[in-house]
Amino acid sequence: MGFHLTVAGSLKPLADELAKVLATPLPSPFARELVVIPGDGVKAWINAELSNVLGATSVDPQTPSFDGIVANIDYVFPGTLLRRILGEDSGLGRWSTGPLTWAVYEVLAADGQAFGQTADAVRARAIADLFDRYTFYRQSMVRAWSENISGAPDLDGVGQPLAAHHQWQPQLWRAVQQLLGGPTDAQRMYELVHAMERGECPAHLDVTQSPRVSLFGLSSLPTTQLEVLAAVSQFIDVNVYAPAASAARWESMRERLNGRLEWPVARTENRLPLIDGHSLLSGWGRMSLESHALLLETATRAADATVQFAQATTSSEKHSDSLLSTIQTALRTDLAPDETERPVVDLHDHSMQIHQTYGTARQVEVVRDALLHLFYDDATRVSTPHETLRFCAQTHRFLHRSLKQRLLEILNTGCQQFQ
Numbered sequence: 242m243g244f245h246l247t248v249a250g251s252l253k254p255l256a257d258e259l260a261k262v263l264a265t266p267l268p269s270p271f272a273r274e275l276v277v278i279p280g281d282g283v284k285a286w287i288n289a290e291l292s293n294v295l296g297a298t299s300v301d302p303q304t305p306s307f308d309g310i311v312a313n314i315d316y317v318f319p320g321t322l323l324r325r326i327l328g329e330d331s332g333l334g335r336w337s338t339g340p341l342t343w344a345v346y347e348v349l350a351a352d353g354q355a356f357g358q359t360a361d362a363v364r365a366r367a368i369a370d371l372f373d374r375y376t377f378y379r380q381s382m383v384r385a386w387s388e389n390i391s392g393a394p395d396l397d398g399v400g401q402p403l404a405a406h407h408q409w410q411p412q413l414w415r416a417v418q419q420l421l422g423g424p425t426d427a428q429r430m431y432e433l434v435h436a437m438e439r440g441e442c443p444a445h446l447d448v449t450q451s452p453r454v455s456l457f458g459l460s461s462l463p464t465t466q467l468e469v470l471a472a473v474s475q476f477i478d479v480n481v482y483a484p485a486a487s488a489a490r491w492e493s494m495r496e497r498l499n500g501r502l503e504w505p506v507a508r509t510e511n512r513l514p515l516i517d518g519h520s521l522l523s524g525w526g527r528m529s530l531e532s533h534a535l536l537l538e539t540a541t542r543a544a545d546a547t548v549q550f551a552q553a554t555t556s557s558e559k560h561s562d563s564l565l566s567t568i569q570t571a572l573r574t575d576l577a578p579d580e581t582e583r584p585v586v587d588l589h590d591h592s593m594q595i596h597q598t599y600g601t602a603r604q605v606e607v608v609r610d611a612l613l614h615l616f617y618d619d620a621t622r623v624s625t626p627h628e629t630l631r632f633c634a635q636t637h638r639f640l641h642r643s644l645k646q647r648l649l650e651i652l653n654t655g656c657q658q659f660q
Contacts, residue, residue: 243478244470244471244540244545245546246546247548247549247551249552250484256291259287263314264295273451276317278457288311291311293307295311319466332429335421336426336427338369345417346360378465383414384431389411401507455480471543486522487518487574487575493575494533518575563590568593601638
C-alpha cells in the first residue's frame with residue numbers, strides 16, 4: 242500500500258518501470274490489472290511496449306524475442322477510475338455534463354432572465370460543461386457556493402469576490418441544486434474522500450484481489466482526483482508514471498519545494514521556486530511544472546509515499562547534431578543557451594521547419610507535403626504515420642463540414658499511399 246510516483250523525461254523508461262510492476266502476478270489469476278491512460282494512442286503504444294517484456298523469452302533490446310503477450314489488463318480513463326474507487330452507487334454523476342444539461346435548461350426555461358441567460362440547448366450544455374469542470378478543478382469554490390444561503394458575497398477559486406459579470410454563475414448553481422435536490426457531486430466527493438482519510442475503506446473495493454492501480458502517461462490531474470488517489474493509497478498501491486519535459490528542472494524543483502503548497506492561486510502569481518535555466522521551460526513549461534508540483538505535494542501527504550526518477554537507457558535516447566536534437570538536449574539538461582555562441586546550423590538540417598502560408602486549405606496542403614517528405618526521405622524510417630502528432634491551435638477554423646471533409650481526404654490520401 243502507498244502512493245508511488247515515478248518520473249522520467251520520456252515514456253520509454255516509464256514503460257519499463259510499469260512492466261516491472263505488472264510482472265508480479267496479482268493474487269487471483271482472474272483479477273484484471275487496472276491501468277489508467279490519457280488516450281487511446283497511449284494505450285496502443287504501451288500495449289506494444291509491454292508485449293516486448295511481459296512473457297517474452299528475451300527482454301534484451303539488442304536481441305528481442307517478440308514473443309511476449311499482454312492480457313487481462315483494463316485500460317481506462319481517469320473518470321472511470323474515479324467511479325471504480327468511489328463506487329457506482331456513490332451518488333455521483335448527476336452533475337456531469339450529460340444529465341446536468343437538462344437540469345440547467347429547465348431552470349433557464351423557467352426563469353432565465355433572472356440569470357441574464359436565454360434558454361436554449363446549446364447554451365445549457367455549455368453551462369453544464371462549465372459546472373462539470375468546476376466540480377473537478379474548483380471543488381472548494383462550488384462547495385462554498387452551495388453552502389452560501391445567507392446572501393454573503395460569492396467568491397471565486399482564489400477567495401476573491403466574484404466580478405459582477407460572473408455573479409449569475411453561483412446563483413444558477415444554487416437554483417440547479419434546488420431543482421435536483423440532495424448534495425452536488427462536489428459535496429458528495431468531499432464526503433467520500435474524507436471518509437477514506439479517516440480509514441474507512443469503501444465496501445466495494447476488493448483490496449485483496451486487486452491491490453494496485455497504475456496511472457501511465459498522465460502528468461496533469463485535477464486536485465480532486467489527486468485527493469482521491471492519496472486517500473485510497475491507504476488501502477491499495479497507487480503507482481503514478483508521469484513524464485516530465487526536463488529531468489534537470491524537475492529535480493531542481495523537487496529539491497526546493499518545502500512543505501505544503503498554498504493552492505489555488507491566481508494565474509498572475511507564481512508560487513513555484515524560482516529556477517534559472519532554459520527560458521522555454523520557464524515560459525512554455527509552467528503548466529507542466531505546476532502539475533508536477535501538485536503530484537509531489539500529493540506524495541508528501543499520502544500514505545507510505547515514494548518518489549523516484551527513472552533513468553533512460555542509452556538505447557532509448559536518440560542523439561544527433563541536428564537543431565531539434567540540440568534544443569531537446571538543452572531542455573532535458575535545463576541549460577540556458579550561451580548568448581555569446583550562436584549555433585551553426587547545417588543547410589540540409591530539416592529537423593525543424595517553419596512554413597508560412599495563407600488560407601486553411603493551403604496550410605493543410607503544405608502539412609501534407611511536409612509529412613510525406615518526412616515519411617519518404619527519412620533514411621532511418623523513424624517517422625511513420627501512426628507515430629505522428631498533428632496539433633492545431635484553432636480547430637474551429639477547420640470545422641466547416643465541406644472543408645473538413647476535404648482536409649481529411651488530403652491528409653488521409655497521402656498517409657494511405659505511404660502505408
